[in-house]
Amino acid sequence: MFRILFYRPEIPPNTGNTIRLAANTGSQLHLVEPLGFAFEDKHLRRAGLDYHDLAYVRVHPDLDSAWHALLPANVYAFSSHADRCYTDVAYQPGDVLFFGPESAGLPEEIQRLPEITxxxxxxxxxxxxxxxxxNTTAIALYEAWRQRGFAAGG
Incomplete structure (x- = not known):
C-alpha cells in the first residue's frame, strides 16, 4: 500500500477528493497540521462523499510526528521545480508520496530534509x-499503483 502525505493542506475539496482516492486505491492519507480547514467542513465532506469511513486518514500535529509514523520508507517530494519525472521511479509498497500546500507547494527547506529520498x-x-x-496526487498514485500491477491495497 502507498501512503500519501499532505503538508499543511489548505483547500477542503482537495483533501476530500484525496480521501476518496485513498479509499478507492487502498492507500493511506496522512495530513500534517495546521490544516486550512476543519474536518467538519462541508466542502471536505461533500468531496469525500461517503468514503470517509472507508479511508485510512491520520492527522499529525507536525512533520516530526508524521515521520515517526511513516519511516522508514522512500519519501518522494513532489515539486514543479524538481528535475526528475514521477515516471522515472520504481515505486515500492509503503512509499510515501509527499505534497505541499496548494498556495506554495512544499517549502524548499522541507524538500531538502534528509528524510526525502x-x-x-x-x-x-x-x-x-x-x-x-x-489531480497531481492521483496522477502519481496511479503510476505507482500501475507499476505494482494494481495489486490490492495500492
Whole structure:
C-alpha cells in the first residue's frame, strides 16, 4: 500500500477528493497540521462523499510526528521545480508520496530534509505554474499503483 502525505493542506475539496482516492486505491492519507480547514467542513465532506469511513486518514500535529509514523520508507517530494519525472521511479509498497500546500507547494527547506529520498515533478506545458493538488496526487498514485500491477491495497 502507498501512503500519501499532505503538508499543511489548505483547500477542503482537495483533501476530500484525496480521501476518496485513498479509499478507492487502498492507500493511506496522512495530513500534517495546521490544516486550512476543519474536518467538519462541508466542502471536505461533500468531496469525500461517503468514503470517509472507508479511508485510512491520520492527522499529525507536525512533520516530526508524521515521520515517526511513516519511516522508514522512500519519501518522494513532489515539486514543479524538481528535475526528475514521477515516471522515472520504481515505486515500492509503503512509499510515501509527499505534497505541499496548494498556495506554495512544499517549502524548499522541507524538500531538502534528509528524510526525502528524491524530488519528483509531473510534466506541464512551459509557463504553467502548477496542477491541482488532488489531480497531481492521483496522477502519481496511479503510476505507482500501475507499476505494482494494481495489486490490492495500492
Amino acid at each position: 528524491d524530488r519528483l515533478r509531473v510534466p506541464m506545458m512551459p509557463g504553467s505554474r502548477s496542477i491541482n493538488l488532488a
